[in-house]
């Protein structure tokens with residue numbers, strides 16, 4: 001049986017979205033990695049599976065998988081895409097996404113921009129998680145990065161100039177540093193002003209992407225903690241910009257940006273290993 005999918009992206013961070021709310025489709029991590037392959041599969045940074053919600057107040061349960069088949073608790077850009085997909089499906093602009101990182105309320109505005117409440121960041125070393133009890137604002141690594149969990153582990157390096165470092169060289173080494181027992185997403189940020197920063201993210205399990213929503217949230221949280229930017233900051237990535245607000249009243253992080261469907265299609269699962 002052929003499985004329908006939507007190919008979507010948030011600022012060029014691209015996803016295959018499969019709906020399993022009615023029936024399961026045998027999507028093992030091995031099969032997901034094969035489908036994510038850009039040469040032999042459909043190709044994507046992350047693979048997104050929709051399931052029936054099982055928590056009160058939630059509209060859908062969303063699972064995020066990296067291109068290597070590993071699962072992540074959060075994916076900001078994919079969360080916006082799912083909110084957009086639900087809106088286009090039934091016309092409701094507000095939905096609550098159940099994820100492994102908690103319930104994320106999402107809203108699509110009149111212009112089609114999507115805001116997702118990504119919840120509060122986790123700042124304790126054990127929650128990132130890190131391998132040892134250290135100050136998450138100053139990790140004991142060269143370059144003095146800061147760490148935070150946005151439902152997934154992030155470390156942010158603040159650079160004087162983006163050109164000082166090649167994320168493709170430094171990223172994989174840092175992703176696998178023993179300080180990160182579950183690996184980590186590695187952000188390289190350059191603060192441009194109190195209201196703007198540049199960011200490139202080497203993503204755990206997917207490599208360098210054109211944009212990373214949770215990475216943008218993490219970079220703003222870490223920059224605010226260091227006194228470098230205001231609580232609302234524009235994050236400019238290779239694929240485009242997100243607006244991030246770390247709300248003072250309740251500590252939640254709000255992410256606003258576009259979500260786009262590139263095409264829809266179907267695949268034969270039996271053509272891929274399981």
Ligand SMILES: N[C@@H](CCC[C@H](N)C(=O)O)C(=O)O
Nearest residue numbers: 072075076077152212213214
């Ligand atoms: N692209 C994402 C993050 C995807 C998951 C990440 N690679 C991880 O393993 O935690 C985003 O937009 O947040």
